Amino acid sequence: MTKSFAALLLAAVPLPLLAQVGDVRRIDMGRVTQLRDGALRDDLAYAITEGLTTEVGQRAAGTPAEARARDWAVRRLRALGFANVRVDPFTMPVWVRGAESADIVAPYPQKLVIAALGNSASTPPGGISGEVIGFSSVEALRAARPEQVRGRIVYITHAMPKTQDGSGYGVFGAPRRQGPTVASQKGAAAIVIRSIGTDWHRNPHTGVMSFADGARPIPAGALSNPDADQLERILARAQGPVTMRLTLLSQQLANQPSGNVIAEVPGRDRQAAPVLVACHLDSWDQGTGAIDDAAGCGIVTAAAKRIMDAGRPLRPIRIVWFGAEEVGLFGGLDYRAKYGKQPHHAIAESDFGADRIWKVDSRLGPDRKAEAEALRQALQPLGIVPGSLEEADGSDIGPLLEDGLPGVGLNQDGTRYFDLHHTPDDTLDKVDPVQMRQNVAAWTATLAVLSGGIEPRARGRRR
Amino acid sequence: MTKSFAALLLAAVPLPLLAQVGDVRRIDMGRVTQLRDGALRDDLAYAITEGLTTEVGQRAAGTPAEARARDWAVRRLRALGFANVRVDPFTMPVWVRGAESADIVAPYPQKLVIAALGNSASTPPGGISGEVIGFSSVEALRAARPEQVRGRIVYITHAMPKTQDGSGYGVFGAPRRQGPTVASQKGAAAIVIRSIGTDWHRNPHTGVMSFADGARPIPAGALSNPDADQLERILARAQGPVTMRLTLLSQQLANQPSGNVIAEVPGRDRQAAPVLVACHLDSWDQGTGAIDDAAGCGIVTAAAKRIMDAGRPLRPIRIVWFGAEEVGLFGGLDYRAKYGKQPHHAIAESDFGADRIWKVDSRLGPDRKAEAEALRQALQPLGIVPGSLEEADGSDIGPLLEDGLPGVGLNQDGTRYFDLHHTPDDTLDKVDPVQMRQNVAAWTATLAVLSGGIEPRARGRRR
Secondary structure, rough: HHHHHHHHHOOOOOOOEEEEHHHHHEEEHHHHHHHHHHHHOOOOOHHHHHHHHOOOOOOOOOOOHHHHHHHHHHHHHOOOOOEEEEEEEEEEEEEEEEEEEEEEOOOOOEOOOOOOOOOOOOOOOOOOOEEEEOOOHHHHHOOOOOOHHHHOEEEEOOOOOOOOOOOOOHHHHHHHOOOOHHHHHHHHHEEEEEEEOOOOOOOOOOEEEEOOOOOOOOOOOEOEEEEEHHHHHHHOOOOOEEEEEEEEEEEEEEEEEEEEEEEEEEEOOOOOOOOEEEEEOOOOOOOOOHHHHHHHHHHHHHHHHHHHOEEEOOOOOOEEEEEEOOOOOOHHHHHHHHHHHOOOOEEEEEOOOOOOOEEEEOOOHHHHHHHHHHHHHHHHHHHEEEEOOOOOHHHHHHHHHHOOOEEEEEEEOOOOHHOOOOOOOOHHHOOOOOHHHHHHHHHHHHHHHHHHOOOOOOHHHOO | HHHHHHHHHHHHHOOEEOOOOOOOOEEEEHHHHHHHHHHHOOOHHHHHHHHOOOOOOOOOHHHHHHHHHHHHHHHHHHHHHHEEEEEEEEEEEEEEEOOOOEEEEEEEEEEEOOOEOOOOOOOOOOOOOOOEEEEEEEEHHHOOOOHHHHOOOOEEEEOOOOOOOOOHHHHHHHHOOOOHHHHOOOOOOEEEEEEEOOOOOOOOOEOOOOOOOOOOOOOOEEEHHHHHHHHHHHHHHHOOOOEEEEEEEEEEEEEEEEEEEEEEEOOOOOOOOOOEEEEEOOOOOOOOOOOOOHHHHHHHHHHHHHHHHHEEEEEEEEEEEEEOOOOHHHHHHHHHHHOOOOOOOOEEEEEOOOOEEEEEEEEEHHHHHHHHHHHHHHHHHOOOOOOOOOOOOOOOHHHHHHOOOOOOOEOOOOOOHHOOOOOOOHHHHOOHHHHHHHHHHHHHHHHHHHOEEEEEEOOOHOO
C-alpha cells in the first residue's frame, strides 16, 4: 500500500493533496516538493559553516574555544529567529594536546609526523626512546608474546579503504580503539599507529581512545599515512633494531565546562513530541572542524529555518548543536539524561561531512510505514536511494536510538570523508557548496514530512 | 631533410641502420628503440628514489643530512658499477629552520599553519605581534604608502593556477621572491605570503628568497593555502584591526660543507666531450624530497645505467647529483667554476617530479639539426611532443646554459608538481612508478642518441 500511496502523493505535485492515511494526513506533498527544491538554492548552511569555522575556528570540547563557539551559536541562532535558544551546560574531563614529535634515531635518523590520540598518556618532556616492533593488525599484537612487546614501542598498521558508507571506519579503526589497551596490557612503552584515514598527506588523523579498565595509560599517537609507509619501509629493510624517540605531551583537566546549544521552531500543537535534528558543535583541535561538524550544524539549521520561514509546523522542531561529541558523546549523554524519557517524534543527525546524501534509512516503527514511505518518495528526486526501514544512526543521538527512540538516517557520501577526518585538513575549502545544498534540500524535505504539515503564519506573526 | 631522414631511421626498425649524416652517423636507431622500450620495464629509478628517501629522508643543503645523502649516493653509484664516482666538495652558508607559529590574536583567536621561507630573518624567541595588512599582489604592495605598511605584518596573496608546463611558478612566485624585499623597504615588521602552491592541504610551501641589497632582512613565512583563505576571510570581515603573533625562528651558519656527487660511464672516444645528465641531491627540509629531486636522480641514473649495461657509448656520460640546489644553485655554480669552460656535447637535467615527459626541447646549435631531429623521432612513440629547437632549461645547469652550452630539455608534466613542491607532502607515495618508467625510457633514448652510438663490450669487459 505505502508505495503506491506515496507515488500518488507525488503524482499530485504541484497540486496540494491532503494525505488520507495515518500520521501523514496533514502533509501537503506538493508543499514538501516546493520546499525541498527551493532549498537547492540555500546559502545559509554554507554561511553558518563559514562563520563558525572562520570566527571561532577549532573548538575542542571543554576548552575556551568551545565556549566561544557556544556564544557564537547562541547569537547566530537568535539572530535567525529561532525560539528558546539556550545552552544546556554540563562539565567533563578534558585532554589537552601539547608538543609532539616522533624521530627515528636508528638506523636512518629522520623526523616522522605524528599526532597524539585523545587520552594518550603524556611522555616526560624529553620524550621516551624505544625499539619499534611492528604488527599488521590488533589481532597480530594480541598473538604476540609479552616479551616481544615489553618496554618497546608498538606500531600497528591497517589497510583502510575508501567506502561510500564509511563502513571501513568500524573495522579498520581497531588499531586506535583497541590497540592502546592491548599494547599496554602486554607492557609496551608506547603505541604508534597508522592514521585511521584514507588520504596520502602529511597530516595525521587524531581521534579519541580510552584504556580499558586496569590498563595503564601509555603514550599513543598516529603517524600520517606517508609516515606510516616510511616506518614500514624502515622496519622492512633495517638490519638491526629500529629505534624511535617519541614525545607526546598532554595534560588532563577535570570538570571543564561544555554544553549543548538548543533552539526551537515552535509547533502548532503544543502537546506534540518534537522532531530533533542534531549536529555537534565541538571539533578536533587541529583543523577548523568544517566537515566535522560545522557543516552538519549548517545543514540542519538551514533546513529548520526554511520550515520556520514557510509557516508553522504541526510539531516543534528542536535543533541541538551538541557539545563534546568527539571525546566521548558527553553532550549526547547529557541530553539523554535530561530529556531521554520524553517522547520524540523522530531524531536525526548530520555528522558525516557535507557531500551529497545518497541513501535514506529510517526506524519509525511498524505503525508509521506510510510516513517512512512518504519520506523516501520525497527524497528520491534528489538521487537518494531508499535504504532500511529498520535502521537509523547518529553519533550524539546514538544513546537515544539505543533507547529505542524513532529515528531517520540521511546517509552522506563518505568516500572522501576519511581523507580529512580529524586532521588539520578539515577546513572550509573542503566543503562543496553544491553538494551541501542537496543536503539542505533533503533535510528540508525530511522536516517537512516529519513535522506533520506546515500552515502559513498569520501575517502579524511573521514580522 | 632531417624529418625524412629520421623517419627513415625509424622505418628501418628493428633492422640496424647506420646513419649517413653528420654527427648521428654512428647511431643505430633500431638499438635506440630497443633500449628505449626496454626501459619501460625499469625499476632502478624507483629503487633509487625509494632508497634515498627512506634511508636518508630529508637532506637540506649544507646539513649533516645532506652529507649522509652524499655518502649514500657514492655507495649506490659505485655499487651500480659507474666509473670515477667522487664528491666535488664546496662550502656554503646555511639557513636552519627553528620553531614557527602564526596565531591570530584578534578579532578571532586561532592558530594558522606557517613555514618560514629560506633566509627569513628570525623573530625573537617569543615572536612579534603586529597588525596584518593584506595586498592582492606585489604590485599592490609597491603602490602602498610606506605609512600603511610601516611596523605592520604584510600579507600578500596570489592566484597561481595548475599548468602543465609549470609556467605559473614564474609569475605567481613573485610574492615569495620579491615580496620580502619590497615589504622590508617599506618598513614592514614581517611578511606572510600565500604559499606558492596549487594544493588545498595544511602544508605550507617553503622556498628560498633573498633580500635585495640594502633591504634589512625581516621575518618571512608562507601560510598553507587553507590558512591563507582563512586569513583573507578574517581580513574581509573584521571590523577592527587583525592582529597576528608571529614566531619564525631560524639561524644562519657560515661555511658549511656541501658537494656534488659525480659518476661516469666512460666513452670509447677518450677525447670526446661528455654528455652531462643532472639532478639535485639536496631537498627542502620538511618532506623527503621524493619528487624534488630524488626522482630526477633515479631517472637519469637508471637511464645511464641502461646505456652502460648495453655497451660502450662513443662519448662519456657524466652523471651529476648536484648539492645545494634549493637554496641558491651552489652546486651548479661550483660545477661551472670548475668545468664550465670545458666542452660538453650536451647537458640536461631532470628536476620537475616524476610525472610523464610530454615535450622535448633542445638547443644543440644549427649544425646539429639532424641529431635534434633524431632525438625528437626517438621520443615521439613515448607520447612526447616536439618542442623548441632553440631552448633548453634546468636549474643546476642553468648557469651553463646561460654560458651557451648545448642542452636538451625533457619537459615533465607539472600539473600536480606545485601541489607538493617544497612541502612536507613531497614523499615517495607521490611518485607514480608507471610515469617514472616513461621518464627513464625517454632519458635512455636521449642518451642513446646523444652519446653517439653504443658498441657491445668485449665479453671479458662485462664481468
